[in-house]
Amino acid sequence: MACPLEQAMALMVTTFHKYSAKEGDKYKLSKAELKELLNKELPEIWLFLNPQKYFAEFKRLMMDLDHNKDSEVDFKEYVCFLACITMGFNEFFKDDPSKQHRRK
Numbered sequence: 722m723a724c725p726l727e728q729a730m731a732l733m734v735t736t737f738h739k740y741s742a743k744e745g746d747k748y749k750l751s752k753a754e755l756k757e758l759l760n761k762e763l764p765e766i767w768l769f770l771n772p773q774k775y776f777a778e779f780k781r782l783m784m785d786l787d788h789n790k791d792s793e794v795d796f797k798e799y800v801c802f803l804a805c806i807t808m809g810f811n812e813f814f815k816d817d818p819s820k821q822h823r824r825k
């Protein structure tokens with residue numbers, strides 16, 4: 722039985738492939754695949770990013786994530802994105818661990 726952190730890492734990988742395999746290159750997220758992943762797997766974070774400017778923000782996010790500018794998000798770019806979000810979580814939680822329980 723894998724430990725929670727190991728499970729979390731496996732989930733990051735399987736979640737990427739669940740969406741990247743839907744169309745085109747099965748190892749990269751197209752715009753549509755990325756949008757669906759954000760909507761279904763990171764809905765709170767996606768709303769937090771900027772619900773008013775939903776589509777403009779999405780375009781910008783895609784451009785920011787797509788470091789090699791091939792209009793798709795590969796696994797490395799996706800992991801960098803998750804790492805950035807995790808750093809945000811760290812800033813939010815580091816001085817007050819009780820926040821982690823309040824979110825439920």
Ligand SMILES: [Ca+2]
Nearest residue numbers: 741744746749
């Ligand atoms: Ca794809």
